[in-house]
Amino acid sequence: MTLSAPGSVPYVIDVTPGGEYGLQVPPILTMTVTRDMTSERTQAYGRVVKTLEDIGPAKLQPAEQERIREAADILIFAAEPSEAVAALADVEALADHLSSSGRWTAERADALVRDVEACGPVAPVG
Numbered sequence: 001m002t003l004s005a006p007g008s009v010p011y012v013i014d015v016t017p018g019g020e021y022g023l024q025v026p027p028i029l030t031m032t033v034t035r036d037m038t039s040e041r042t043q044a045y046g047r048v049v050k051t052l053e054d055i056g057p058a059k060l061q062p063a064e065q066e067r068i069r070e071a072a073d074i075l076i077f078a079a080e081p082s083e084a085v086a087a088l089a090d091v092e093a094l095a096d097h098l099s100s101s102g103r104w105t106a107e108r109a110d111a112l113v114r115d116v117e118a119c120g121p122v123a124p125v126g
């Protein structure tokens with residue numbers, strides 16, 4: 001049986017077959033979730049994942065796919081813009097390379113950068 005008051009950690013009352021009663025406090029798992037997490041950020045992350053699923057295998061090397069995925073992960077979990085600067089710069093450099101080499105159109109590369117950027121804690125201005 002689990003007992004808890006609103007806003008408190010639940011306690012589990014363990015009734016063993018021998019009639020002994022014990023109070024167990026479950027381990028507390030914590031995860032930092034920024035208050036700036038929005039549906040727009042999660043939708044942008046979904047667009048990045050969809051791009052990797054749809055276009056990635058045909059147009060990106062595995063290491064390039066990993067760079068994009070890692071950048072999106074860093075941005076989606078970043079609480080402050082400063083945490084995401086290097087990851088976003090890497091995606092921008094990769095997008096420039098993909099576009100200049102003719103592997104991707106400039107429009108597709110720009111859309112990828114915008115989607116990765118939108119995963120971050122602050123929406124782009126302009």
